[in-house]
Amino acid sequence: MNWTDERVERLKKLWAEGLSASQIAAQLGGVSRNAVIGKVHRLSLPGRAKAGGNAAPNRAQKRPAAVPQRPATYAAQPRAAAPSRPVSRPVGATMVKEEVEAEIFEAVDYVPAKNVVVPISRKIGLTELTERTCKWPMGDPLKDDFCFCGAEAPDTSPYCKYHARMAYQPVAERRRSAEARG
């Protein structure tokens, strides 16, 4: 993956918006956060005021959310109602977060888990899926808006980091509480 003008422009924009290097790497896809940081330095973009810590605002707005069940298959499986339209956003969110999460909230009305990079969905079709694209279904399977997340997914999971958390967290929680009961 090379630094095309288009990708450099996106990098500049996202960096200026205050996204962290790892978030930018996730959204560009195909590069590590180190690569992003390296490029930022080579471009002589302004660094963050303080190293480490949370220069990038990344706290999810608290909102009531139904925890989704893991979809059994990728398509044509009735899911617990996942809104496919934008929902009204609570006030108090930062501009940066609004922009970063806008796309994901259009299709998924879930609270992002802590410490998980929220990818920007590419909203791809079935025929566009590869081993490295997130296969989380979006929209209504019976309607034209049905598609897949399509964000960069690790080869260890059918989902991007964000949706992997969505898919497996309920299972993990169930296991944990079962163990707690003994």
Add this chain to the structure above:
DNA sequence: CCCTGATTCGC
């Protein structure tokens, strides 16, 4: 241990 950016240095 999670995360953050900064720096170095072999490629």
Add this chain to the structure above:
DNA sequence: GCGAATCAGG
């Protein structure tokens, strides 16, 4: 120029 490894910090 690139980015993994490493460092330093919250």
